[in-house]
Amino acid sequence: MASGRDEANKLAAEYFRQLGEAGETEIYLPSVPGRADAPKAHSTVKTSDVAATPEAPDVTATPEAPDVTAAPEAPDVTATPEAPDVPTVEIVKVKLAFSREATTGDMFAGSTGLETCTTLEQVEARSVGCQNCELAGGRTNVVFGAGNPNARLMFIGEAPGRDEDIQGIPFVGRSGQLLNKILEAAGIERDDVYIANIIKCRPPNNRTPLTNEIEACLPYLGRQVALIAPRVICTLGLPATQTLLGIRGSMGSLRGKMYVEGNVKVIPTYHPAAALRDPKYKRPIWDDIQLIKREYVKA
């Protein structure tokens, strides 16, 4: 008497024989005697059903090519349902960091000799060998800034992270990828803006920059801003916001307002890293970006 295994082998052979008969979209499966869960005699199974069985692996989903946009930590800001109307915001007159430090009356001049630099390339060249604070000892690259040298909109973040330190380019890590998405969703070309940080070298373990480090590095940013002459500046996160505005407070209390000196408007928002950590920051960032877009279009 044939064993159950022999019977199964016969069935499998019959199954593959039928598969070999080209062109059929339905496969004929004989029943398995004695098995309650066996298909009924002469039952048919569509090949599409076979393909949909959970045992059929999706080889297109190679583990080496993860979809970073689907990462749970990276909220999809492009999915924000609607672009809200920008409400009227409070306007606060300020003296920005560069004019607070200036001795010449030039808003962004500073007193470090960098005012003799007339191009961004000259300022960057001065920063490359900088030893003005202890962060010089741990850096791979000075991360000076990147973007349109004539940008009307400038983003200023905190400090380079690991990816930025390695590549020497600001906002290329996960925060930068999220910032790109936000800009794209808002209809702002990244190539049209300029992006820099208040600190040009990576702090160890991405810690918050110290006051003396910020003071040492600020002249580079001041000269960058003077040469680019943006009309709108978006500060990303608390250190950049407090540094430029010279106002203490939480991000929750500082954002949602527009700070003005002369023809420059500063609009703070949360750092994209905050939205990566907690999706609740997506909405205020999106609202702030709407205000930034409105002022950028007008500038």
Ligand code: SF4
């Ligand atoms: S962080 Fe700024 S001040 Fe400090 S070493 Fe780097 S470039 Fe110089």
